[in-house]
Amino acid sequence: MRLSRYFLPVLKETPSEAQIVSHRYMLRAGMIKQASAGIYSWLPLGFKVLKNIENIVHEEQIRAGHIPMLMPTLQSADLWRESGRYDDYGAEMLRMKDRHDRDMLYGPTNEELITDIFRSHVGSYKDLPLTLYHVQWKFRDEIRPRFGVMRGREFYMKDGYNFDLTKEDALHAYNRHLVSYLRTYERMGLQAIPMRADGGPIGGDYTHEFLVLAETGESEVFYDSEITDLKFGDRAIDYDSHAECQAVLEEFTSRYARTDETHDEEIFAKVPEARRRQARGIEVGQIFYFGTKYSEPMGATVQDAEGNKVPVHMGSHGIGVSRLLGAIIEASHDDKGIIWPEGVTPFHCGIVNLKSGDAEADAACEALYASITALGLEPLYDDTNERAGGKFATMDLIGLPWRITVGPRGLKNGVVELTSRRTGESEELPPEEAVARIAAIYNKVLPGA
Amino acid sequence: MRLSRYFLPVLKETPSEAQIVSHRYMLRAGMIKQASAGIYSWLPLGFKVLKNIENIVHEEQIRAGHIPMLMPTLQSADLWRESGRYDDYGAEMLRMKDRHDRDMLYGPTNEELITDIFRSHVGSYKDLPLTLYHVQWKFRDEIRPRFGVMRGREFYMKDGYNFDLTKEDALHAYNRHLVSYLRTYERMGLQAIPMRADGGPIGGDYTHEFLVLAETGESEVFYDSEITDLKFGDRAIDYDSHAECQAVLEEFTSRYARTDETHDEEIFAKVPEARRRQARGIEVGQIFYFGTKYSEPMGATVQDAEGNKVPVHMGSHGIGVSRLLGAIIEASHDDKGIIWPEGVTPFHCGIVNLKSGDAEADAACEALYASITALGLEPLYDDTNERAGGKFATMDLIGLPWRITVGPRGLKNGVVELTSRRTGESEELPPEEAVARIAAIYNKVLPGA
Numbered sequence: 010m011r012l013s014r015y016f017l018p019v020l021k022e023t024p025s026e027a028q029i030v031s032h033r034y035m036l037r038a039g040m041i042k043q044a045s046a047g048i049y050s051w052l053p054l055g056f057k058v059l060k061n062i063e064n065i066v067h068e069e070q071i072r073a074g075h076i077p078m079l080m081p082t083l084q085s086a087d088l089w090r091e092s093g094r095y096d097d098y099g100a101e102m103l104r105m106k107d108r109h110d111r112d113m114l115y116g117p118t119n120e121e122l123i124t125d126i127f128r129s130h131v132g133s134y135k136d137l138p139l140t141l142y143h144v145q146w147k148f149r150d151e152i153r154p155r156f157g158v159m160r161g162r163e164f165y166m167k168d169g170y171n172f173d174l175t176k177e178d179a180l181h182a183y184n185r186h187l188v189s190y191l192r193t194y195e196r197m198g199l200q201a202i203p204m205r206a207d208g209g210p211i212g213g214d215y216t217h218e219f220l221v222l223a224e225t226g227e228s229e230v231f232y233d234s235e236i237t238d239l240k241f242g243d244r245a246i247d248y249d250s251h252a253e254c255q256a257v258l259e260e261f262t263s264r265y266a267r268t269d270e271t272h273d274e275e276i277f278a279k280v281p282e283a284r285r286r287q288a289r290g291i292e293v294g295q296i297f298y299f300g301t302k303y304s305e306p307m308g309a310t311v312q313d314a315e316g317n318k319v320p321v322h323m324g325s326h327g328i329g330v331s332r333l334l335g336a337i338i339e340a341s342h343d344d345k346g347i348i349w350p351e352g353v354t355p356f357h358c359g360i361v362n363l364k365s366g367d368a369e370a371d372a373a374c375e376a377l378y379a380s381i382t383a384l385g386l387e388p389l390y391d392d393t394n395e396r397a398g399g400k401f402a403t404m405d406l407i408g409l410p411w412r413i414t415v416g417p418r419g420l421k422n423g424v425v426e427l428t429s430r431r432t433g434e435s436e437e438l439p440p441e442e443a444v445a446r447i448a449a450i451y452n453k454v455l456p457g458a
Numbered sequence: 459m460r461l462s463r464y465f466l467p468v469l470k471e472t473p474s475e476a477q478i479v480s481h482r483y484m485l486r487a488g489m490i491k492q493a494s495a496g497i498y499s500w501l502p503l504g505f506k507v508l509k510n511i512e513n514i515v516h517e518e519q520i521r522a523g524h525i526p527m528l529m530p531t532l533q534s535a536d537l538w539r540e541s542g543r544y545d546d547y548g549a550e551m552l553r554m555k556d557r558h559d560r561d562m563l564y565g566p567t568n569e570e571l572i573t574d575i576f577r578s579h580v581g582s583y584k585d586l587p588l589t590l591y592h593v594q595w596k597f598r599d600e601i602r603p604r605f606g607v608m609r610g611r612e613f614y615m616k617d618g619y620n621f622d623l624t625k626e627d628a629l630h631a632y633n634r635h636l637v638s639y640l641r642t643y644e645r646m647g648l649q650a651i652p653m654r655a656d657g658g659p660i661g662g663d664y665t666h667e668f669l670v671l672a673e674t675g676e677s678e679v680f681y682d683s684e685i686t687d688l689k690f691g692d693r694a695i696d697y698d699s700h701a702e703c704q705a706v707l708e709e710f711t712s713r714y715a716r717t718d719e720t721h722d723e724e725i726f727a728k729v730p731e732a733r734r735r736q737a738r739g740i741e742v743g744q745i746f747y748f749g750t751k752y753s754e755p756m757g758a759t760v761q762d763a764e765g766n767k768v769p770v771h772m773g774s775h776g777i778g779v780s781r782l783l784g785a786i787i788e789a790s791h792d793d794k795g796i797i798w799p800e801g802v803t804p805f806h807c808g809i810v811n812l813k814s815g816d817a818e819a820d821a822a823c824e825a826l827y828a829s830i831t832a833l834g835l836e837p838l839y840d841d842t843n844e845r846a847g848g849k850f851a852t853m854d855l856i857g858l859p860w861r862i863t864v865g866p867r868g869l870k871n872g873v874v875e876l877t878s879r880r881t882g883e884s885e886e887l888p889p890e891e892a893v894a895r896i897a898a899i900y901n902k903v904l905p906g907a
Contacts, residue, residue, distance in 0.1 A: 018579035
């Protein structure tokens with residue numbers, strides 16, 4: 010993308026309403042604009058990151074064998090009366106009446122709707138196991154929305170639902186979700202620690218929250234420091250293997266890690282003192298096993314092998330997709346702006362032309378742009394007439410992990426400059442080597458290589 | 459995807475509530491399930507087609523230089539009061555109050571919100587031309603929702619907005635949209651004819667609707683039969699060239715083609731009688747130029763080269779993404795089911811194992827599955843124990859354009875059967891040739907070729 014043709018309305022001033030760094034930088038980098046309290050428009054740069062995060066979520070869910078679909082944003086109140094949650098949910102549920110005076114609501118979650126789909130279409134244990142999920146906008150009418158997309162009212166969330174014949178199968182689905190979530194967050198450059206959580210209004214005997222450590226987190230967390238050394242990495246996993254998934258669960262949840270809701274001083278005291286940590290965390294996901302809590306009242310049953318009608322064992326599993334943008338920025342920034350991990354960056358690298366209008370500099374930039382585009386990558390080329398300082402400030406603010414700087418002086422020596430946003434380190438090298446480095450960083454194969 | 463692991467709840471019976479063929483087949487093929495009146499859940503098969511259509515829309519918009527973003531579903535009533543449309547819009551607008559008693563609405567369209575974004579961030583003619591678009595859920599509280607996704611209440615739509623300094627530039631944006639829409643529909647296997655339309659509640663001096671001819675269309679249309687011979691095809695186009703885009707507009711709109719809203723018997727009578735056609739059509743898109751209708755009352759101005767503040771010239775341009783599934787099925791089906799065009803098909807081909815459990819048949823199916831997957835294509839492999847007749851009926855119903863049938867008898871002669879869903883023609887050929895044919899159909903390169 011050429012910046013002269015893009016819509017990137019960066020702000021010089023820090024907006025006064027933003028209390029935390031991710032909110033400030035998302036506004037300043039032209040990623041979002043508030044439409045009304047807790048409701049945001051995603052400007053082009055923000056939308057690109059949102060889509061990148063959504064794509065990673067989809068890829069890892071599909072890899073785990075979970076099936077994508079899509080439920081609507083608006084729901085009829087009837088199903089919620091059936092489950093008994095319509096009155097329980099309180100003022101956070103946005104309710105409305107349609108023109109025929111029927112009670113509707115903007116879905117804050119989808120247990121009722123998915124259970125209704127299941128009971129309408131599935132009747133036999135032979136159709137199990139089944140995990141369906143979607144990524145859809147939700148609404149929770151927070152009394153005080155704040156922190157930008159971290160606690161918005163209209164938010165984008167992945168929620169998945171497993172249906173299993175037995176508790177054992179359902180716990181395998183739980184483990185499968187845990188593994189797929191570990192992979193998902195790591196691909197986004199995040200360490201998200203599974204912590205024992207509280208069931209809350211959805212209920213649930215088994216539940217873990219995934220927390221990203223950050224000073225601005227809303228939750229107080231307590232953990233054994235050994236847990237931060239764990240990495241799932243790119244190890245192979247057979248999602249069908251109960252044993253393999255169970256082993257990962259044990260590896261990642263056997264050490265002490267709890268939020269203030271479930272914290273137990275007595276157990277925590279048994280962790281060696283040098284490893285006891287108290288910090289703050291941002292919740293970016295949660296997994297639940299809740300048994301037959303919805304299947305029983307709503308009649309979601311299957312025939313088992315003996316011909317008996319039994320209610321299915323269910324769980325629900327969520328990832329806060331829009332909130333993740335805030336969490337990633339909270340975890341990865343400096344005083345100049347955002348530092349995107351390569352996995353989610355809106356553009357793979359920036360190209361800064363120090364002298365737009367200079368024939369040689371323009372030609373070198375165009376050649377770089379073409380070579381990087383040919384790799385299947387997307388560079389952002391600042392082809393505007395702004396002065397160099399302004400161009401660097403914008404690139405630093407929007408946080409592209411790599412920048413190639415092109416100027417007449419370097420070109421005389423046959424070099425351009427490749428700069429890492431994270432370390433600030435720069436290196437002079439010939440343009441074709443800069444392209445090769447970018448290709449290697451993103452695992453792309455050079456043509457002819 | 460292996461059918462035994464998928465969620466494809468096909469129905470044997472025709473649902474009584476469905477009046478038109480697309481609605482019937484979408485229900486029977488397990489693509490959608492009604493959640494409440496005019497509101498649908500997209501089951502996995504339907505979701506896949508919806509995404510394919512959305513992706514084509516994105517690709518063609520980006521190719522035309524238009525910039526993707528995303529606006530929220532819920533809007534504050536304030537902006538609509540500013541434009542004067544809050545009271546005008548009537549009962550089709552779904553209104554609600556949040557917990558702080560503020561008036562909100564579920565956006566039926568986004569002129570107000572995008573104009574607000576524009577005026578907040580753009581101040582100079584140098585930032586023009588600019589076209590922003592999004593694909594987002596909308597709500598219109600139809601009094602009698604019907605015809606499935608064709609006239610739903612919650613529907614998925616692409617809406618784009620151009621901002622230009624002059625009327626001439628805005629009309630170029632109009633033409634650019636016309637060209638990109640022609641390409642978009644053709645990639646979906648549709649002929650959508652641009653017809654002179656009525657401005658309706660959004661207003662507009664220049665507007666065309668795109669209509670797909672189908673007996674079940676809600677609009678009566680009148681046209682010169684020469685128009686159905688036009689094809690955009692894969693010709694190259696420079697979207698920056700005013701002359702090239704204008705020439706396409708003239709080519710595709712100079713012949714008589716109007717809906718009943720703008721039909722003029724006197725002009726129509728001048729078309730040679732043999733070429734005069736009266737038919738029915740489904741509206742799948744519309745483009746508008748409406749000048750300064752929103753920019754003036756909402757103060758969306760830029761400084762021109764002389765330093766004067768002038769209101770920008772705008773247009774809005776929509777494609778009914780969810781409705782397109784219905785339109786494609788209305789235009790492409792037979793009495794056995796759907797016939798997907800290759801551009802939008804949920805799976806690229808089906809693989810039917812005539813004797814699941816037979817070691818040789820299973821192995822041949824697995825090998826085909828692996829080879830086709832390695833091409834970057836997605837086959838749907840029916841590995842279930844259903845009898846052959848049932849498997850064929852399901853494949854015909856869900857409409858995959860190509861089917862490979864594998865059975866012990868053919869394998870003895872070293873062949874499988876490749877069948878076209880559209881023509882019904884079958885051909886026996888060795889498995890590797892069947893793979894090569896599938897690769898060629900979808901423009902994929904065979905490994906080692």
